[in-house]
Amino acid sequence: MSVRTRDWLKFGTLVAIAFVFGLAFASTLGLPKKGDALESTATSTPAAVAPQVTVPVAKSVSDLSDAFVGVAEHTRPAVVFIRSQHVDRGDNQRLPPGFEDFFPNLRRRPQVEQGSGSGFIVSPDGYILTNNHVVAGADKVTVRLYDKREFTAKVVGTDPNTDVAVIKIDARGLPTLAFGNSDSTRVGEWALAVGNPLGEAFAFTVTAGIISAKGRLLAGLQQTR
Template sequence: FADVVDRVNPAVVAVGTGRRERATAPSPRGIPPEFRDFFRFSPEPRYREGSGSGFIVSRDGYILTNNHVVADADQVTVRLLDNRVFTARVVGRDPNTDVAVIKIDAANLPTIVFGNSDQVRIGDWVLAVGNPLGFTFTVTAGIISAKGRRLDGLVDENARYAIQDFIQTDAAINPGNSGGPLVNLNGEVIGINSAIASPTGTYAGYGFAIPINLARHAMDDLIATGRVTRAILGIQIREISPEDAEYVGLRDIRGVVVNEFPSGSPARAAGLQPGDVIVSLNDTLVDHVAQLQQMVGFKRPGESVRVTVVRKEGDRAGVRRSFDVRLIAAADDDTSLARGNDARDSAKAGEMEGRLGVRVEPIPADVAHRARLSDDQRGVVVTDVEEGGPAWGRLVTPDRGGPDVVLAVNSTRVRTPEEFQRAVRVVPRGAVVQLRVLNLNGESYQTRIVRVRSR
């Protein structure tokens, strides 16, 4: 390990940040109300400091770090291994990948060597280098514990095109390590240390890094233009479930499910449909969401890709279709992507439907009006989900992140509880039923495909 550290350490930096915040004005206690206008209680600004890590990627002073390290900073400083300190400027930030580039005015700086994160294997030895808890230029060792991890809460929650495909490591990572390199035994950076999973806020065995191939793509755009231009298919997607695979006729539970399309989607125009399972892009197999996001994200707007899907057409499952889709640029989002006729089946409006374990009601007219729902957005609202039932954890009620509105059962459009129940009753017991669902929580309503096994 010592030889690796000798090669890497000179290119690692300590990043310090400062941010001015307005303090709350003190309450004018003890002063009669009629006299308060004679006194001014101006809040004093507070200066909040932060720290992180980074690494030098060019001899003239470009440095790669995390977006969350430098976001909203009024001042950024960089300290090198030889104790020189520089004021840095933020070249650009990408909340979608949590990557940022900063620049110092210097020359002939040591630089890090880039590796290939696609070639990383679980079990490989790695070193994490950075400045945890104020201990500058600290090195820890571990292995690659997992790949393709999703970590909600790290990337900006307002970033619409966030890509989450983290490398997990058991090398000790603590606050202050963010932005530092994760390197292999050749001294090549294969990730940017970004987060930990811990009940205490300090190392508990689970650290996460952004794959360097993804970070490098964002870095090149940030250096060239100050922002990332991201290509998109124009689809809303989610991970595949066993029910999805069975419904469309896939043997392996691999692929990505198409939920819905935003306005102007090139994928929809090319022929993709909600519920399709994307199994390959340009003949490369697709296993999970982050993989597809990266594959598309490495392309440029205007390029065409071949998307292969598996779908169910009528009663025929396992139908494979391919479509050529011309990618478009993502909108700028502050870059600065269910039994026979027994009692359980004869539920009426407002009663628990037995096969899926859900209770649905009509959408009240005044609610539909206030929510400005179009005719295509009107269905039956989910008011209760049986705990442990088939739809538990798949559909949500108003008090659990909803309300969800069911728009269709398989290919049958439903607008009333009676239509919903008739559509569910024809599904064979033990079969997977597809629901098209609209979630009304939040300012922008989201449509998704939910597949549930009936009982």
């Protein structure tokens, strides 16, 4: 046997002896072994456990999409596009006193003001709910249905304080939408808006969002008690 081989055997023997003495020394000190340490930690110091929170199981994206499609298909036929027209003849914008003699034939041409908005049918015989600002001061109101039929509407009543108005068209058998109860809605619920946000180019648009808050006062609207 070579000298180098004998040296490696001596070194291995010393390492083995040191390992055995190390285990014996650790047992005399009461140090736990690896398995004992894990068991002792689990029994003597329980880990802090966060309270369990129950989260409602969300439906699949396809189910949510199908629900949106169903609501849109049901509501769009009862939504209308409203055009309003007001002719400003300038009767209250006369020339300053004394200038009429210099410009006797000067007359301000009538200005035609156009407006548009959304509404929804609330009765089969043609009553439609809309906003007051859509029809306020209008000389002519035209309603276009989802099936592209058009009617001249009559303003039945308005309430500027709540920005609500009712108009009427001469039609029968129209699809309708029922009133909901806003008190039963909850913040965080989905909501769909169907209407004509930016004129005829975006007529019968459907958008989705969530109810972000309830009971807020809207700027520009007078509130009544």
